[in-house]
Amino acid sequence: MTDENQVSAEVTLLWGLRETVRRGRKPSLTVAEITRAAVEVADAEGLAAVSMARIAAHLGNATMTLYRYVKSKDELLLLMADAALDGPPDLPDDVDWRTGLTLWVKGVLTVLRRHPWAAQIPVSGPPMGPNNLWWFDRALRALAGTGLEEEDKVGVVMGLVTFVHGELRLSIDLSASYAENPEAFGRQYGMALARVVDARRFPALSRVIATGIFEGDVPYDEEVEGAFALNLYLDGVGAFIERRTAGREGRTPDGGPEREGRSSGTGPEEDRSSGTGPEEDRSSGAEPEREDRSSGAGGRAGAAPKPPGPVGGPGGSDA
Template identity: 35%
Template sequence: MTAEELPRVLQQLWGLEGPARPGPKPTFHISDIGAAAIKLADTAGLGAVSMSKVAAELGFTTMSLYRYVDSKDDLYVVMLEQAFGPPAPVDPEAGWRERITAWAVAFRDAIRRHPWVLQVPVLEPPLSPLQLEWMEHGLRAFEDTSLSPGDALSAMLLVNIYVRGAGALTGGMKPDVQESPEANQLYVQRLSMLADPDRYPTIAGNLRSRPAEDFDVDYDAGEFIFGLDTVLDGIETLIARRT
């Protein structure tokens, strides 16, 4: 395959542009278009992003935008590339769990900065430069383990799926629900009122057997790390079995 056979958006992101298109010389770089689209999404959600609104944000016509990106899906590729940015450096001296944990936390933090990324349709595996860097760093976490290349890829994807799922679960929650002990206590009070023991015996039993403060849920750190550690425990079992 030659560079000219790649989709045009990938040619631009990789700096492998094919022959110039007819017409005026481009005024903007593809990164300017991505930044304008991200600004719209950060402000009003992914639904606010359209070719016409991005063009207006940059001060030119919708048709002019098509000189840079062929479709809205291509625009999403650019947005994801810039929203995630480069991954944090991997400590080569750290163990695999520490390395993949740092990778997962950085991934979670990127989602928190731009929650709309979870709404972008995943049409194919990543091929843009920075997205491949994220893949490279995730795979590198398992390079000194007994996992085969296929197992390492599956393990990285499992962590990726967990982080995306955790982000989707909590991303829509109000900040005061995620961070306030008072909000947690109010939830417990309401749950105690509504969870009739005859209809919800397990919930009611759980409420009776635990102190109220035990229901304080730290979605941002405690719950995320608990789930991640549980996923990594399973991967560790696989590594031991492959050894």
């Protein structure tokens, strides 16, 4: 784009800013109607059934008519990816960040499981569609009272997006497989592992097998599996928030009160008896302590990355 005030074709499409080419008769369709029809076909027959010709037939129109509103199948998928995300739930004003993000994740997964085909649409850019940005905003709002900087909030939400994508795709596939053959998830699996796993080559896995954890038939429960992984991630977020905000709150990263006369000798307010104050001998190599942004949950070096969105879509603009 040569004009910085211009926006991409995907943005104009998603936000209804595109002018429809008008030739001949008055337009008989809208982008919203085409999108709804595509979602209906995908819900009933799967994403593979979606094509411009199939959607046109569903609407009772000629295929070429659709191209007056949507230029390609990629654009259609872009619209579908955003449409799959119904509006996010309103979070209570007094909810804490952990409860808020938990509700957010459960909400995203609930909505997208109604449209399992959405997990098959590739993620190729940051969130841009109205629904995607709506969900993005809700997650950021849940972190409002944490004291995190804005770029750190984005990092935390993007970690959740990664979790949602993995959880959604795995739960859809595994639930379908479990429905076909539940035994493959329990005793059959344990017997197969016992047969092929050699303790010398797979010592850690062998110790797990020896506990008998795979010998019973344990039902696959996507809610239980997802909750465990989500709690692990949120535990990490909690530690990250504590570490990021410790200095501003006058507390050390481990949660204890900060001491004034530190003997470490690496800060401007240290105990002068250590001989390593602000005017210390530079040859000692002591440098001011800095937090490595590349470590910890959600930590990043430099500016925040351009995030993928909750669902994703072709064209590099939808989540």
